[in-house]
């Protein structure tokens with residue numbers, strides 16, 4: 001039986017950088033999830049009889065919302081729902097399934113790197129038929145709908161068994177429970193030289209992969225250990241837990257500190273990596289060397305032709321604006337296009353669809369290619385492995401040579417988390433107000449060349465996205481960038497991105513914070529971080 005349930009709108013269902021993210025108790029309010037799901041369906045046209053992919057990172061509340069999605073998909077007229085077994089699908093695996101099954105779209109349930117559990121975070125994101133996150137005009141439409149929604153449709157179909165593989169009939173619609181790993185692993189086999197990787201592991205190459213008790217555990221076990229023959233125990237924390245073991249599944253130097261310490265230790269493995277809650281991020285650490293995500297993007301782009309899937313070369317590279325310019329130098333050398341987009345993977349979709357970019361990346365540990373329309377943690381790890389196997393050098397050698405060829409972009413991000421929203425907004429407003437007066441002035445002995453609020457003109461569809469981060473450029477190419485996070489769920493998070501280019505090899509590989517010290521001071525002088533927020537240091541430095 002299909003019911004039309006009346007509801008009243010919530011006023012806070014505006015999708016952020018990557019979907020709607022809220023605390024679990026917010027999502028558990030009466031009709032909260034239903035309102036948002038119906039607002040998504042109401043903003044779409046022509047899905048009758050078509051396929052919807054659904055799955056999530058396994059966090060608390062995942063299964064409940066999947067049941068709601070299935071019951072509402074029946075009532076709204078979808079023909080089929082494809083769902084990962086146990087409700088599990090990594091974000092890149094969901095993107096792949098949408099594309100492979102020619103689905104109408106998909107709902108991905110995740111709050112990514114944010115913690116999970118009854119009092120932590122949950123999220124819902126809609127991805128379109130290209131497998132990529134809904135573009136801004138779609139998320140704007142969803143938000144607009146959510147503010148006036150008065151009813152949603154749901155079918156009384158009872159709970160579907162998400163653990164048994166196979167197809168069943170649910171209220172006249174097909175529900176197909178699929179192995180979450182199989183199609184993804186098959187895709188990876190088409191891109192990388194699995195024989196060469198097997199030989200690498202056979203020769204004694206040691207690796208550590210920290211799945212952080214999040215979604216990539218089953219993927220890493222299957223691909224690294226079963227298919228590639230990496231030693232048992234290569235994948236660590238590989239059982240997905242509803243609360244990620246109480247940790248933040250955020251692969252950075254703070255939350256993956258154990259991995260970092262091991263990689264810097266005396267008996268370090270050859271290669272270390274980690275992924276986040278929903279499997280789209282990657283942390284890369286060679287023996288004795290951390291590789292910043294911005295550098296990793298540049299190095300992957302420079303060497304991608306060594307992997308079978310990219311041997312024809314790259315069409316172009318795209319990076320988010322705050323990401324360092326290291327990839328720009330690679331693009332220049334390769335003679336291909338480089339595109340600078342706002343933060344968030346949704347801005348890469350058009351460039352990938354149009355064949356303008358092959359590899360994309362963000363400073364926040366996101367890298368991916370045109371094989372799907374999401375960033376992809378394990379993909380980045382496998383591409384690194386393929387490059388290491390082909391070059392026969394250590395990660396550290398590859399990094400050192402890369403810097404010698406292109407120069408080093410010293411880079412760091414300072415996050416001030418859970419700042420009171422009013423104070424964060426006041427900081428940004430004050431900064432905007434003085435942007436025009438900054439050029440020509442000096443801070444910490446460095447002259448400001450230009451300052452603006454980044455706006456993006458999409459070269460494919462002509463759409464314009466304004467206010468995407470304030471950037472202050474110094475003479476000589478150094479810069480600081482300020483923006484507020486669009487994924488947090490409590491208060492505001494101020495992100496400060498700091499970058500300096502260094503051409504001289506004798507100055508490469510030094511301590512990053514020391515190399516950026518004057519710019520860090522300048523950032524505070526310019527934005528008044530201490531005076532506005534009352535903080536004297538960042539919460540997280542990556």
Ligand code: VG1
Pocket residue numbers: 017018111112113276280281320343344345362363364366484485486487488495
């Ligand atoms: C952050 C990152 C951004 C990334 C986004 C989603 O957004 O900075 O680069 O695309 O998270 O990643 P923000 O607005 O908080 O800075 V994920 O792995 O959370 O889906």
Ligand code: CO
Pocket residue numbers: 112113276277278279280281
């Ligand atoms: Co993520």
